Amino acid sequence: MIRRLVIAILGLALLGGAGFWFLTNPALLPPPALPDAYQPDLANGEYVFYAGGCSSCHAAPGAKGEAKKLLVGGLSLKTDFGTFHVPNITPDPNTGIGGWSAADFVTAMTRGVSPAGEHYYPAFPYTSYQRMKVADLIDLKAFLDTLPAATSEVPAHELGFPFNIRRGLGLWKLVYLDGRPFEPDARLGEVANRGAYLVSGPGHCSECHSPRDPLGGIDRGRAFSGAPSPEGDGRVPNITPDPTGIGDWSEKDIVDALKTGFTPEFDSFGGSMVAVQENMAHLSDTDLAAIAAYLKSLPAIPSAPAPAAAQGG
């Protein structure tokens, strides 16, 4: 009897292990197909570089001006799950991504899987980048290849159990990564849909402006309604058209803010939004207006009340 029980338990454990192994396979979700013959458009790649704000995280901390194009990494992101260290994505073949093919890059950006076949942690916002057009991604990689290379060794992420088991991210991805490209919303016009693409794909705005659930996935029902700062203290503002968000901003106010870094009341942007805004300022007036049109089309969601401990006194 006991022997049969032991066998049954072992069998279940084996099955569970096999199930875990199957479900967490980084190759479970196949990457999007690449076009057969494609000549990368470097000018568009540079544009996508600014739309995506790669330098906000990948430039050396505190870098300004031209130094923002040296994407050596090194920024530390302290989160509830541990500390992530942003990697080198310069064209350096050893410590950067110079040795990557366009296919490697597309797989990393849309599936969160490295060329070595390992899961990336979602601190790298591939849940947004999966919506990007393959052509934009190939153009971006071609542009990144033109930027200066540098060698830098970035420390390994410092995560506690169970978050330090990379393979386990496969389970997280089952819930939070669907692999679908951007689909225009039939209820929105062409302009707002262009804005939706920029916001939800390269711009990855919801990664900071949306609250997250306890597993670190974006709370889609409350998207863009503001969130505790991922850097710890403080809050990231609500950017829905609610009175607690930016409901009293006009589309022009939004465009002006992204261009100049000033709110309609002439408070200035601060914190990590400064780097984001300085990248967004490179976008065309048409695209900034598209972003504004999309933000104004979002459902108005009131900000969550601040937790009592965070209130001043």
Place this chain on the structure above:
Amino acid sequence: MKLRYVAAAAALAGILGTVGAIAADNPIETRKGVMKSIGAAIKATAPMVKGEAEYDAVKAELAMRVVANGAAAAPHLFPAGSETGGDTEASPKIWEDMAGFKAKADTFAADANAAVASAAGGLDAFKGGFMKLTGNCKDCHEAFRIKKQ
């Protein structure tokens, strides 16, 4: 002539003295008020720079003087003991790096004084002074402010 300078200097000393006294009393509320007055001054001037309103040199100079006074007061508005409370959005980094913070405040004050001086030179001259000045806002807020709402 000399007398007018003396009177102006005395008045200015009075203003700074008042700011000092209020700041000592409630630095968090004082600095919030100073920041708001700077924002209002920029708001009053920006339409002229953007070409949405006619340029008025007197208005521009007056607004820039408000900013310059705020900038001069800024290093005194973050005394030890005012790190927390009152929903302050001041980052602890101000006190961790007071020298770095004061260096930024000095640049801000110098750019604000240059903007005051540029107002009399016409719109194009003022644009230069204004743009250089307003770059200070996010430069300092990037490093030293934590948004709370």
